[in-house]
Amino acid sequence: MAANGMEIKMVEWKRYDRQQLLDDVWSTPVSRLTKHYGLSDAGLKKLCSRLQIKTPPRGYWAKLRAGKKVPAKPLLSEYSGSPLNLNVLVRKRKQGYLPPSADMDPRLATVVHRESEPANKIVVPARLNNPHPFVKITQSALAEAALDQREQPATSGRLIHLKVSKPMQARALRVANTLLKAVEKRGYETLLDDRGVALVFHGLKYHFELYETCSRVKYEMTEADERRRQRGQYVFIPTWTFVPSGVLALQTRGGYGPKIMDGKRKRVEDLLNAFLIRVATDGVADLLRDEAHAEKKAEFTRQHEAWMTRKAKQNQELDKLKTLEDDAVRWQRAERLRQYLCAMSKAPVSSDELATKKQAVVDWGYAKADWLDPLVKLEDEVLDEELTEPRWMGF
Numbered sequence: 001m002a003a004n005g006m007e008i009k010m011v012e013w014k015r016y017d018r019q020q021l022l023d024d025v026w027s028t029p030v031s032r033l034t035k036h037y038g039l040s041d042a043g044l045k046k047l048c049s050r051l052q053i054k055t056p057p058r059g060y061w062a063k064l065r066a067g068k069k070v071p072a073k074p075l076l077s078e079y080s081g082s083p084l085n086l087n088v089l090v091r092k093r094k095q096g097y098l099p100p101s102a103d104m105d106p107r108l109a110t111v112v113h114r115e116s117e118p119a120n121k122i123v124v125p126a127r128l129n130n131p132h133p134f135v136k137i138t139q140s141a142l143a144e145a146a147l148d149q150r151e152q153p154a155t156s157g158r159l160i161h162l163k164v165s166k167p168m169q170a171r172a173l174r175v176a177n178t179l180l181k182a183v184e185k186r187g188y189e190t191l192l193d194d195r196g197v198a199l200v201f202h203g204l205k206y207h208f209e210l211y212e213t214c215s216r217v218k219y220e221m222t223e224a225d226e227r228r229r230q231r232g233q234y235v236f237i238p239t240w241t242f243v244p245s246g247v248l249a250l251q252t253r254g255g256y257g258p259k260i261m262d263g264k265r266k267r268v269e270d271l272l273n274a275f276l277i278r279v280a281t282d283g284v285a286d287l288l289r290d291e292a293h294a295e296k297k298a299e300f301t302r303q304h305e306a307w308m309t310r311k312a313k314q315n316q317e318l319d320k321l322k323t324l325e326d327d328a329v330r331w332q333r334a335e336r337l338r339q340y341l342c343a344m345s346k347a348p349v350s351s352d353e354l355a356t357k358k359q360a361v362v363d364w365g366y367a368k369a370d371w372l373d374p375l376v377k378l379e380d381e382v383l384d385e386e387l388t389e390p391r392w393m394g395f
Helices: 018-027 041-050 060-065 106-116 133-144 166-185 223-230 268-346 352-372
Strands: 008-015 087-095 161-163 189-193 196-201 204-218 240-252 259-261
Touching: 018 041, 106 268, 133 166, 161 166, 166 189, 166 196, 166 204, 166 240, 166 268, 196 268, 204 268, 240 268, 259 268, 268 352
Parallel strands: 161 204
Antiparallel strands: 008 087, 189 196, 196 204, 204 240, 240 259
16 A cells, blocks of 8 residues: 555556467458457457468368368568557556565655645645646646547646646646645656656656546537428537546556545545656556666666677687698698608609790799798799789770
8 A cells, every 4th residue: 555545557568479379360250259358349359460471261160160261370471560569458456556665766755754644735826826837828728628428628738737627727737836845846857848747756757737628418409400400401410428537537647657546535636746756656566677678788788788799809810820821721721732842853854845834834833832832931923923903994
């Protein structure tokens, strides 16, 4: 249990196993897999499409039961879509919000201790006094705020994001004003960017919004609608209309981060300290994950650098061995050439002229053998010359 006796909805992510999904949809009809994956038939088929998993064609299972020939299960193709499609959000409810005190990170323990002190209770005043600069610009923009799909005024862009009915606007602004001032009083930063207003906890941004839940009821034609219809004018009749419930909610990160809302016993105004604990808990979890990732990356870097050092030493040894082997080959060529020249010098000739020519070849050959031999390394004016082929420049 968290401060103020609250529980938190813990949120975590996992990755889809594409191979397992492929095996499942080719071994079991989709209608029997919906409960396991928590999706409808259509939803599971859409998931397969996003993950580039081929599904059995229409009539596959009927043909299989009838003993007819059916297509074989395809091999898993390489995924080329968005990496975000591979993630699935897992929500765990009714879990303890905070770790045991002995295991609590000091950054979180500081926030929990501070927000649990009665003297630090955040109190939202009955009237908006000395509004925060972000509240001022939002208050001014509300008069011209566009309507969202629920026909409720909604602010967006470089403002505090509010999605509340007009009677709820004053309350939402007071909550936002109190929250921003309390956060800054505690030494944290607040910022305004294109995504709205954010609380900054140890470098992590928590953009927040306040919204009012609505009840969906079947639309009933008004007298004005009926009069326009009788005059022959086109009248759009929506299926539903949305009625503001008066229930206020404060959420971060588009609903995927810490969130509080009015309940039967407590309202958002009573839960702002608990909200800051939730932000701190979520933020510390992110920080610990990033720190663990950084530690693993640093360890990988150390291991990789050690591998590179050993690999460079190994390559040096291989280069030296290759040079030695090349020298051995050149020495064998030189020795074989000398043996041949020795035999040539002993071979009889029919005239003094041929003997002179043969001796010239033998002398020339011994010089080339000495050039080949790495143990002699005799220089050769012709063979050692570096030659570069001229290139035609197209004059």
